[in-house]
Amino acid sequence: MSKASLRSLVRRLRGTGRPQPRPDTRSKPRGPTAKLADYVHLHRALLAPNPAHLHPQLLKAAAGGPIEEVLPGIFALRVLSDSALRMFREELTCLEEWATKHRVELSRPNSMNRFGVILDELGYTPLLDWLRTQHLSPLCARLFPEVGEGRMDQHHGFVVDYQMGGDRDLGFHVDDAEVTLNLCLGGGFEGGELYFEGRRCGGHRQMQAREHERVSYVHQPGVGILHAGKHRHGAWPIHSGRRQNLILWLRASTWRAEDGNDDWTCQPWCGDHPTHGAQPMRSQPSKRIGSSDSTTSAIGVGHEAPRPGSGPT
Ligand SMILES: [Zn+2]
Numbered sequence: 001m002s003k004a005s006l007r008s009l010v011r012r013l014r015g016t017g018r019p020q021p022r023p024d025t026r027s028k029p030r031g032p033t034a035k036l037a038d039y040v041h042l043h044r045a046l047l048a049p050n051p052a053h054l055h056p057q058l059l060k061a062a063a064g065g066p067i068e069e070v071l072p073g074i075f076a077l078r079v080l081s082d083s084a085l086r087m088f089r090e091e092l093t094c095l096e097e098w099a100t101k102h103r104v105e106l107s108r109p110n111s112m113n114r115f116g117v118i119l120d121e122l123g124y125t126p127l128l129d130w131l132r133t134q135h136l137s138p139l140c141a142r143l144f145p146e147v148g149e150g151r152m153d154q155h156h157g158f159v160v161d162y163q164m165g166g167d168r169d170l171g172f173h174v175d176d177a178e179v180t181l182n183l184c185l186g187g188g189f190e191g192g193e194l195y196f197e198g199r200r201c202g203g204h205r206q207m208q209a210r211e212h213e214r215v216s217y218v219h220q221p222g223v224g225i226l227h228a229g230k231h232r233h234g235a236w237p238i239h240s241g242r243r244q245n246l247i248l249w250l251r252a253s254t255w256r257a258e259d260g261n262d263d264w265t266c267q268p269w270c271g272d273h274p275t276h277g278a279q280p281m282r283s284q285p286s287k288r289i290g291s292s293d294s295t296t297s298a299i300g301v302g303h304e305a306p307r308p309g310s311g312p313t
Contacts, residue, residue: 030103031103032103032104032105033102033103034102034104036104036121036122038102039098039104041091042087042091042094043088043090043091046084046087046088046091046124047123047124047126049126049129049130052081052083053127054079054080055078055080057078058078058079058135058139059135061077062138064142067143070225071196071215073227073228073231074196074215074226074231075143075226076223076224077224078223085186088185089185092117092244095117095122109158110156110302110303110304112171112173112302113158113160113161115160115161115167116160116161116244117159118156119157119158120156120157128155128157131248132155133152136152136179136226137152140152140178140226144178144179146267146268146269147178147179147228147252147255148178148179148251149252151252151254151255152178152179152250152252153251153253154250154251154252155249155250155251156176156249156304157247157248157249158246159245159246160244160245161242161243161244162192162235162242162243162244163189163238163242168237168238169192169234169235169236169238170234170235171234172197172232173232173300173301173302174205174229174230174231174232174233174300174302175230175301175302176229176249176251176301176302176303176304177250178229178250178251178252178255179226179228179229180226180227180248180250181224181225181250182194182224182225182226182227182246182247183222183223183246183247183248184221184223184224184243185245185246186222186244187221187241187242187244189239189241189242190238190239190241191237191238191240192235192237192243193216193218193219193235193236194216194219194233195214195215195217195233195234195236196214196215196227196233197209197213197233198210198213199228199230199232199271200271200272201263201266201267201270201272202262203264203266204270204271205230207272209271210271213271219243224246228269229250
């Protein structure tokens with residue numbers, strides 16, 4: 001017997017010559033390696049209420065100072081201080097990198113946006129509670145006393161994210177809010193203007209807008225707008241870059257529960273309320289302006305996205 005045959009015989013007898021199972025090289029789906037609660041904030045200081053986080057324009061406006069009405073029923077002001085704005089943008093970048101690294105899927109912020117993050121899930125509830133009760137509620141009482149009477153006792157705070165390959169635009173809708181704060185966090189982008197088509201109660205939501213109600217707003221980095229939640233609106237597609245906005249829906253739940261304050265009772269603020277004289281334009285439902293064809297679309301209501309397992313999406 002040759003030396004090679006002898007070595008082979010010895011290996012077989014020792015069992016080391018058995019064919020070894022091949023490693024499974026097929027890729028398997030890998031789950032997250034962390035959960036959102038594990039995220040360590042880059043700027044923990046931003047989680048706590050602190051007047052230094054707020055811009056003097058907001059502090060003055062909340063105390064009764066001037067505020068600019070940039071379009072009918074739409075008010076603009078700087079909300080966060082420059083340092084808080086910078087920290088918040090850095091935090092979002094840090095969170096995004098962490099979520100990618102750990103394959104953590106962030107909750108969609110509402111029923112209409114797929115990308116972004118819910119701020120209350122990130123520990124910002126104390127800051128947002130304070131912002132709502134101490135600063136925004138007084139401002140709402142002054143600017144929009146007819147909806148909520150400044151009794152804003154709930155909020156839904158989230159960041160929306162628009163870019164090529166992600167969400168590019170936002171369909172025509174109203175918010176599940178008495179008043180909405182929409183703060184542009186910046187980023188270089190083109191397009192993505194907001195368009196508005198007048199305030200309507202639930203019963204008149206599908207009615208056509210009047211010409212004077214059709215207005216557009218171009219976002220300015222660092223500037224927030226306040227508008228009534230039932231002011232019908234949408235966002236044009238972004239053409240390049242990336243736009244992130246902080247949205248805060250402000251709700252007055254006890255006010256909503258009172259007689260006549262439900263969504264379906266027409267109020268004088270509705271553009272089709274009888275006090276405005278002209279008959280509602282019933283013949284055509286409101287159109288999605290700028291669509292490439294003449295098809296009409298029903299106007300939806302943006303809601304908080306259901307949590308996993310809590311119901312249909
Ligand atoms: Zn109405």
